Amino acid sequence: MTTLVPAGPDFVALFTQFEHTAFRLEIRDRYNSPSETNRFALHRAGDPAWLDLDRVERADWFELMRTATGAGKRVERVRVVTEPHTDYIRFEADMTPGNLEAGEDIRYLPRTHPVVAGLPSWDYWLFDSRLVARLVFDDDDRLQGAELLDDPGRVVEHCVWRDVAWHYAIPYREYFKDM
Template identity: 50%
Template sequence: MSLITGEGFSRLFRTFEHTAFRLEVRDRYDAPYENASLVRFLSTEKDDLPWMRDWLHMIREATESGRRFSRVRVVSVPLTDYSRFGVWCAQFTNGAGEDIRYLEREQADVHDLPNHDYWLFDSSKLIRMHFDDADRFLGGELIEDPATVVQHGYWRDAAWHHAIRRDEFAAE
């Protein structure tokens, strides 16, 4: 299996035409660029999230041009420290134009959602995300089988239907 990484993976976010949807199902991600911010968050120190600036700029530009980013995060309750950090960070990505929603893992299981992360671009390009045992992102696998792409579109719609907006989730 060949994985898309680096510039090839980044290009996906600049070249989609209409929609980019992500389903996140992990309770933790080891992303070296955000680890220092996670430590600051847990110790209640202020942080201006320097690693997030390019992402926020890209979301703003995409939104201004009529393209849409959305995401459903499946989370275990009680939330892990990483998930609490993600809820906090989502206020900034939502502010930039991405619509992030939350779904408790128990509900995801009831609705038979998958246990893997993916991006679905324009309802036609499926990228299944792969991680190692230490929760580090290895790359994305392009899936071209039409039936599999349609199934992931169904899962996107089901997750979206049952998920709640970030601000409502954070208030709970």
């Protein structure tokens, strides 16, 4: 089955429905989220006000993650990144402590690592190793929604990619310790 779920409440509901694990593979060097436009501009300008704004604007996400991880669920991400980092990746990295405090485990994999060539060219969430939400973006890097896949063969393929990426990815604090 393939179903397209638009960005919004139906997509967010996926994070209340999983039972054990949610994993995201992030391949892009830029995400153009309308909710981040102001924060990103402040960050690029060196204005520390972006951080307070970030905590307010992402409060619902943080609460969702605290609820999930507080119930013993795991939320993990691997970010495949180009080095040197783009302005957006630096911004995203500076936002990451909020995600970590909310219970997410976020790791980084340099795009030059040999295993990256075997990973897909798209972002996805994998829920409980049984449902894939392949993320769909427009030409300006804005999330449009997710294509839901539950075909066992496709799910296993995404599980393998998760396992490979996770094995080689470097935890956030270790990856950025010298940067």
